[in-house]
Amino acid sequence: MLFLCNLLWLVAARAPAGAESLPDRWDAYPQWSNLPILEQRKGEIRYPEWFAGTWQVTSTLTEQLAPLAPDIVSPGFAKNGAYLEQPIKFPVRFIDQTPLPEFNWALSDLVNNTPVIVPDRRFNAEAITQAYLGKDGEDIHITVQVKEQPSPRLVTVFPQHQRLVSTVLGYSQSSPDPDHFLATELTNQQFIAGGTQYLNQVETTTAYYHLGPGKISASQVTAVYLSPTDPDYFAASHHPIALYRYELTLEALPEP
Numbered sequence: 001m002l003f004l005c006n007l008l009w010l011v012a013a014r015a016p017a018g019a020e021s022l023p024d025r026w027d028a029y030p031q032w033s034n035l036p037i038l039e040q041r042k043g044e045i046r047y048p049e050w051f052a053g054t055w056q057v058t059s060t061l062t063e064q065l066a067p068l069a070p071d072i073v074s075p076g077f078a079k080n081g082a083y084l085e086q087p088i089k090f091p092v093r094f095i096d097q098t099p100l101p102e103f104n105w106a107l108s109d110l111v112n113n114t115p116v117i118v119p120d121r122r123f124n125a126e127a128i129t130q131a132y133l134g135k136d137g138e139d140i141h142i143t144v145q146v147k148e149q150p151s152p153r154l155v156t157v158f159p160q161h162q163r164l165v166s167t168v169l170g171y172s173q174s175s176p177d178p179d180h181f182l183a184t185e186l187t188n189q190q191f192i193a194g195g196t197q198y199l200n201q202v203e204t205t206t207a208y209y210h211l212g213p214g215k216i217s218a219s220q221v222t223a224v225y226l227s228p229t230d231p232d233y234f235a236a237s238h239h240p241i242a243l244y245r246y247e248l249t250l251e252a253l254p255e256p
Helices: 022-028 077-083 107-112 121-133
Strands: 053-065 088-097 116-119 143-147 153-157 163-177 180-193 196-212 215-226 242-252
Touching: 022 163, 022 180, 022 196, 053 077, 088 121, 121 143, 121 153
Parallel strands: none
Antiparallel strands: 053 088, 053 242, 088 116, 143 153, 153 163, 163 180, 180 196, 196 215, 215 242
């Protein structure tokens, strides 16, 4: 969830037969030497029913690694060390949404479309931004614009007109059992400040566990990859240049 502190091209492809599964990828951490397999290139991750509602999240950065250091290090890596073992709290929301058919839809497609649980991206982005960038609880002025089709795209405008443009390139998800859910998402991120632009890709892979009514725990890894426009892209050879691991707790908040 620390998408702000690791500012971020790839065409997502379906997994070939025998490719790495999402549970296998999780188990292989931190020995990641490739980008994640993306099974879907459009739309949203569809979360289990037990995600519906608003949650108070406590996120703690427990580990950060720079696999290619000292040759290649992500900008801001050292500064992010200040967040180690520091619990950060913020609300997130997951909502019902009826997905629209993409092409050649008929009226029956709309009637038969079942609502799914998806993240409220604008609400979540605003809450996370305030939690990480607000000082002493002070609100900062930000604007978040969301385009949902064909893939989610967020534009966050910060003070001094700095912008973060995040475009989801694809995702995979897996439910090994009813109370265990894994998801990975790859995002193209472009940070713009004046005449300076920085582009990279960010993977967020999370293992969620439903502990009971109103309680979820999770482990999450954010991996930062270089974009093909970076001069060190071929030297990195699809390896992540930064890995951040978080432990999360989600507690249900009462609905208004």
